[in-house]
Amino acid sequence: MEDLLIKIEKRNDVPTTLYFFTPFIAIILTIIGGGIIFYTLGFNPIEALKFYFITPISNLYGFSELLLKATPLCLIAIGLSFCFKSNNWNIGAEGQLTFGAIVGGGVALLFYNQEGFYILPLIIIAGAIGGMIFALIPAILKTYFNTNEILVSLMLVYVSKLILDYLVVGPWSNPEGFNFPETRQFSDSARMPLLFEGLRIHAGIFIALAAVFVSWFVLYKTYLGFQIKVSGLSLKTAKYAGFKGKTMILIVFMISGACAGMAGVGEITGPIGQLHRMISPDYGFTAIIVAFLGRLNPFGIIFASLVVSLTYLGAETAQIFLQIPQYTGQVFQGMILFFLLASDYLLFFKIKFQNFNKNELRH
Amino acid sequence: MSLDISFIGVLIGSIMASSVPLILAASGELITERSGVLNLGVEGMMIIGAISGFALMVITDNLFIAIIGSMLSGVIISLIFGFLTQSLLTNHVATGLALTIFGIGLSAMLGKNFVGIPGKDFPILFSSLRESIPFFGPILFGHSIVLYFAFALPFLTNYFLKKTKLGLVVRAVGDSPVSASNQGINVILVRYCCILYGGGMCGLAGAYLSLIYTPQWIENMTAGRGWIALALVVFATWSPIKVLIGAIIFGGISILQLHMQAIGFRIPVQFLIALPYLMTIIVLVVISRDSRKIKLNTPTSLGRIFYKEK
DSSP, X not given: OEEEEEEEEEOSSOOHHHHHHHHHHHHHHHHHHHHHHHHHTTSOHHHHHHHHHTGGGSSHHHHHHHHHHHHHHHHHHHHHHHHHHTTOOOOXXXXXXXXXXXXXXXXXXXXXXXOOTTHHHHHHHHHHHHHHHHHHHHHHHHHHHOOOHHHHHHHHHHHHHHHHHHHHHTTTSOTTSTTOSBOOOOOGGGSOOBXXXXXXXXXXXXXXXXXXXXXXXXXXXXXXXXXXXXHHHOHHHHHHTTOOHHHHHHHHHHHHHHHHHHHHHHHIIIIIXXXXXXXXXXXXHHHHHHHHHTTTOHHXXXXXXXXXXXXXXXXXXXXXXXXXXXXXXXXXXHHHXXXXXXXXXXXXXXXXXXXXXHHXXXX | OOOOHHHHHHHHHHHHHHXXXXXXXXXXXXXXXXXXXXXXXXXXHHHHHHHHHHHHHHHXXXXXXXXXXXXXXXXXXXXXXXXXXXXXXXXXXXXXXXXXXXXXXXXXXXXXXXTTOXXXXXXXXXXXXXXXXXXXXXXXXXXOHHHHHHHHHHHHHHHHHHHSHHHHHHHHHHHOHHHHHHTTOOXXXXXXXXHHHHHHHHHHHHHIIIIIISOSOOTTTTTTHHXXXXXXXXXXXXXXXXXXXXXXXXXXXXXXXXXXXXXXXXXXXXXXXXXXXXXXXXXXXXXXXXXXXXXXXXXXXXXXXXXXXX
């Protein structure tokens, strides 16, 4: 008689190859899971998945849209990786994005009837500062009042969206806009330059790429990066080594907020061109998935942002061709994170299959 | 605006109705958090409850099945969270976020064919008393059974946590899983149960919205109430009775802002809507400053992963 015995053992150290391999397992499982959901809803799963993952990027325009949506996701996730690496749970990037867009948009509106090369850089800086200030609220409350940063940053998301709502309906609404909840169009100097004629991809992508490079440099080549990583691994060790914990919390939140703020500016000065209520389809929340899927590694995040961006595009295509709601993108995004987290189990535990003979035991 | 006494009665009645989903979801989440598990998936579980309740009502034409079904679907969806966080030891925050994102998407997908179908009248209890007694009539009578259940729930929860042995077990698991485990308590099992209970209550809260409060299915109809419920648990410093008070305050703000809009009140509406979030932050700051105060009620191991070497 043969009996299969499954034994689970805790690993002592995490193998690097497996660490970067599990995201791919998660993606494959998500595609399978999506196929099953499409099948149960009465669609041909292969065809539906084709509409979802192949059709959107089968032409140049689609590819530009992929990069367009990946840009804010990548930028925010890069910022978040600083927080998550040091065990700071900033989940309010959506709020920091919104507040950055408010401050940047405010500057853009100041110059609405002017042109000049200096306008766009001013807006970007203003957006970064806006996001930074907004991220400093949970950071300061955490460092000086011992407050839980998860809840504060989350609450502030709604506050920022309501501030935006107030501004676009009230004081900042377009005087010639027939009371629509939107501001004036920004001037041409306040818009991100387009990279190609007829495509929406804009210069904001260079900000994201610069952020990737800078974050790689800071995280892997500087003392600050070392401090961030150590305190993420063990707060006790960090304290023992004499790292200034409070300053570091403030710094990682500021980096994260600045990135989210710039992502918000990229949206309003890029494809949108004004402020209104719906400046972001929850990029700030989705970027959390991107950060995890990219394993908090700058180059992993580029890859992850493209994958998650595709779920946004796929949802739009599926809405047109299959008449299913655009929210399906979130089903895929949720599933990716579920499967990724679940496959992490393989990292920390070894699963051993042992075959042995029951008769042997008797002897 | 006439502020006669009967109008105030009706106003209080509508504030109570708007606080029901908050009470249900927050009471459920409170038990989950008391066992040491932070489930940020409240919004996702609520919206799944809302669509399954409504869909079952349309398909079976039976409101009882719809209500029970919505709770069951909340339980099932929270089982994903339970399995991941308890059996696969995943991070609570990330898993909860995934649950919310997934739930909103899945509900829209399932609800595709239910958009625009009118809801059914939910039976109202004591409707004759509502009309005959001035002021107290609209406050005490003429509500659905779910509302009466919701208003009793915080007291039941309080009794459960403070006076029963099981309640003590839940609190022990939340405060010190290691010592609870050493006492022979199955920490993982207790946490599973608390997560599933929370899921059931969130499902019911969602069904209240789609079957009773605004009887129809609208995509994303929970509209952030799950996050308010989460805030409410903190606002109430994990005390069930304060959840009830907080829910009435938060529900009251949402009703008052409608009336203030109507009479052209000078404070921006957005400020009123933001109040629950701002108040939660202020409460958090106040309770967190004093480490003794936060230790009084906060489950000490909230959000931490428990793993027992076998």
